[in-house]
Amino acid sequence: MCEIMASCQKEIVRLMHNYLDGELFSGEQQKLKAHLQTCNDCRQHFLELKKTIALVQSMSHIGAPERFTEEVLFALPKETRVIGIQRWIRRHPFFTAASLFLALMTGGLLSTWQQEANHFAFTKYNNLQVENDTVVVPAGEQVKGDIVVENGDIRVEGEVQGDVTVINGEQYMASAGRVTGEIEEIDEAFGWIWFKLKKAVTGVFD
Amino acid sequence: MELIVQRRIKQVLKGDQNAFGEIVELYKDKVYQICFRMLWDRHEAEDAAQETFIKAFVNIHTYDPEKKFATWLYRIATNLCIDRIRKKKPDYHLDAEIAGTEGLNMYSQVASTEELPEEAVENLELQEVIQSAIFNLPEKYRSVIVLKYIEELQLQEIADILELPLGTVKTRIHRGREALRKYLRNM
Structure with a gap:
């Protein structure tokens, strides 16, 4: 590319990129500008970079497919049910404790009932x-x-x-x-x- | 927009699914766009974008409301896309030579398997050419280029999304631009 200035090439390319990121100090900007005026290869390189960016930015924006939101929401219900139950439990600690107690009591008694079922x-x-x-x-x-x-x-x-x-x-x-x-x-x-x-x-x- | 989103998130935390629907509506295009530009496949992009929102919903309690919601959401999206790209390896860059088939690359494969006339391959629309150039980038450059030039985000925000130091993001953008230039200079 810029054969005579091979040693400065790397530095100039770095300045080009910093310029493209909007992060050049005014002194560096002067240096880049002066170099681009004298070096065809570097100017070419710089123009190609700008063209590349313009091409990438020219891509039309695409949107999500139809019914995207419905499909996402449709994929959620299981989670909401679990969260719903957890939230309900958090809000009704006493009722939960009471029903848990009842469930365990009934369970224990039922198993006793089954054990005793055939015993005269x-x-x-x-x-x-x-x-x-x-x-x-x-x-x-x-x-x-x-x-x-x-x-x-x-x-x-x-x-x-x-x-x-x-x-x-x-x-x-x-x-x-x-x-x-x-x-x-x-x-x-x-x-x-x-x-x-x-x-x-x-x-x-x- | 952030204010509305924060309010909706509070409702989601209370279990309001419709509020989450509104969040999906607000961000679906941007998230889908990131996924599509990263994966270049409509079905895969749709899958990844859906997965992004489902993951966001399930983990909504881990979101820190002090930080920007979009950053958190885009991080989920880019991570999912990068995972998918890595799983697909060995990658099939179009101009990578196929082992054991001297001089044969994916262009000829595409042409022969799908029996596209040569002109059709040559006449790929400009958009397709640009997209293929992006797709040819290694995934670490692809993600920064997509976020910078398609989503038009600030460098610091890209660094936050990818959880990388700002310097690393800059280096990747520089290298990504150089790689793109090589593909697109003759357009």
């Missing part, structure tokens, strides 16, 4: 009889206290001086049978949970 059990009294999965209060016998039967039936022919509760089963009352307390049949999980809770609560107050 009843409150033991000496004068009770068992026929298959049926607990019998024989005629003429007296049971002093509450009876709970789980996963089985009860037939009352004698007298129960207390409550009778049947879980996942049925109670039959003979015409001569008598129960002084309440008779309750519980089949549903919800009822069972209610029963357990009631028991826990009365247990607390006992």
